Amino acid sequence: MDHARGWRPPAGVAAHEFLAQLVEQLPHPIFVKDREFRYVLMNDALVRMSGQPVAAMLGKTDYDFLSKERSDFYRAKDVEVFSSAAEVAILEEELIDGAGRQRVLSTRKVPLRDAAGEITHLIGIISDITDLKAVQEALRNSSDQLEERVADRTRALALAQDDLVRKERLAVLGRLAGGVAHQIRNPLGAIKNAAYVLRRRVGEVEPSAFAETAAEEVSHSLEIIHDEVQRANKIITDLLDYARVRVPVRRITSVADVIDDALRAHDVPSTIRIERIVHDVPNVAVDADQLAGALFNVLHNAFEAMPNGGTLTIEATVRDASIVVSIGDTGTGMPASVRARLFEPLVTTKALGLGLGLVTARTLVEGQGGSIRCVSSDHRGTRFELTVPSA
Numbered sequence: 001m002d003h004a005r006g007w008r009p010p011a012g013v014a015a016h017e018f019l020a021q022l023v024e025q026l027p028h029p030i031f032v033k034d035r036e037f038r039y040v041l042m043n044d045a046l047v048r049m050s051g052q053p054v055a056a057m058l059g060k061t062d063y064d065f066l067s068k069e070r071s072d073f074y075r076a077k078d079v080e081v082f083s084s085a086a087e088v089a090i091l092e093e094e095l096i097d098g099a100g101r102q103r104v105l106s107t108r109k110v111p112l113r114d115a116a117g118e119i120t121h122l123i124g125i126i127s128d129i130t131d132l133k134a135v136q137e138a139l140r141n142s143s144d145q146l147e148e149r150v151a152d153r154t155r156a157l158a159l160a161q162d163d164l165v166r167k168e169r170l171a172v173l174g175r176l177a178g179g180v181a182h183q184i185r186n187p188l189g190a191i192k193n194a195a196y197v198l199r200r201r202v203g204e205v206e207p208s209a210f211a212e213t214a215a216e217e218v219s220h221s222l223e224i225i226h227d228e229v230q231r232a233n234k235i236i237t238d239l240l241d242y243a244r245v246r247v248p249v250r251r252i253t254s255v256a257d258v259i260d261d262a263l264r265a266h267d268v269p270s271t272i273r274i275e276r277i278v279h280d281v282p283n284v285a286v287d288a289d290q291l292a293g294a295l296f297n298v299l300h301n302a303f304e305a306m307p308n309g310g311t312l313t314i315e316a317t318v319r320d321a322s323i324v325v326s327i328g329d330t331g332t333g334m335p336a337s338v339r340a341r342l343f344e345p346l347v348t349t350k351a352l353g354l355g356l357g358l359v360t361a362r363t364l365v366e367g368q369g370g371s372i373r374c375v376s377s378d379h380r381g382t383r384f385e386l387t388v389p390s391a
């Protein structure tokens with residue numbers, strides 16, 4: 001086997017001298033082992049890295065100066081080089097170098113053949129990839145951080161977007177509701193007045209001039225008109241409440257007073273027991289009417305959820321810098337599908353419901369810097385929590 005060599009020693013320098021210098025001064029740690037796995041060559045970089053005296057390594061195997069575990073590992077690789085007659089790599093390996101520094105190394109072991117082509121040795125060439133790993137790690141960290149920040153921003157944007165869409169939808173609905181309610185309130189007023197006049201007139205008619213059954217029928221019909229007008233009016237009031245939430249006027253207010261206002265506004269059925277617990281809570285700076293309005297809507301739902309009676313528990317407590325009013329009922333609870341969309345307009349399970357009570361409550365409470373949520377709801381009942389910052 002004859003091939004041109006790509007090197008030539010300078011004039012006056014012996015070839016072996018030139019090669020020895022080259023190997024010695026290569027910046028990569030290099031070693032050569034014979035077929036008995038004994039070190040027969042270590043360059044300067046290798047000796048410095050290993051921190052072992054040359055005498056401890058030269059002519060010795062790994063087992064003479066390394067741990068059994070590490071030696072086993074290297075031996076397996078060496079055997080593989082000889083048996084496969086091909087390159088074997090240790091892509092990444094951590095160790096403490098002769099100076100006590102943590103290093104990351106990458107080693108390639110290749111067979112070395114003699115002139116006859118026989119594999120007589122293996123050469124190990126080590127690359128110190130410590131800095132590379134550090135850079136990689138830093139890059140990975142910063143890209144992780146970047147991803148996290150992008151994810152954070154995306155989440156915040158999605159929330160802001162949802163909020164905008166919700167507010168816009170509420171505003172449109174509010175304008176529509178307000179307009180319709182206003183238009184209907186006038187004819188309703190006229191009907192109510194007409195019914196009133198009719199009722200008076202019927203009272204004036206001589207009883208004999210009216211067949212008794214007819215009289216009964218007429219007054220029954222008038223009653224129906226009266227009740228239905230009343231009901232329609234209630235719906236219109238709800239719509240208008242929803243449509244025109246005014247800017248809150250905040251005053252220092254006692255929470256107990258707000259609770260009592262909201263309770264007093266209801267005709268509580270006698271089958272419902274009320275437990276009112278107001279701990280020693282500080283005053284709040286809120287629009288009392290609006291907060292009572294919100295509470296009214298939540299209480300209204302609670303009463304409606306207990307058609308056969310039950311217990312309503314309303315309790316005010318301090319939590320962190322806030323006052324929490326908890327409203328619990330022992331009613332029917334609600335389906336999960338309703339709970340998921342509780343504060344959206346027009347979500348209702350009631351034949352005559354509008355599905356505006358809780359949206360209105362939420363708008364009112366959030367206008368005071370507070371919040372409202374449904375804490376639990378199952379067959380044993382439902383609990384809402386209304387939170388407002390303390391004054």
Ligand code: ADP
Nearest residue numbers: 301302305333334348349353354355356357358
């Ligand atoms: P509406 O009372 O007109 O239906 P709301 O916005 O006040 O509208 O309530 C929406 C829905 O939420 C109700 O229809 C009901 O299904 C459910 N809900 C609210 N509060 C309760 C409660 N305390 N118990 C059971 N279901 C409730």
Ligand code: MG
Nearest residue numbers: 300301357358
């Ligand atoms: Mg309601």
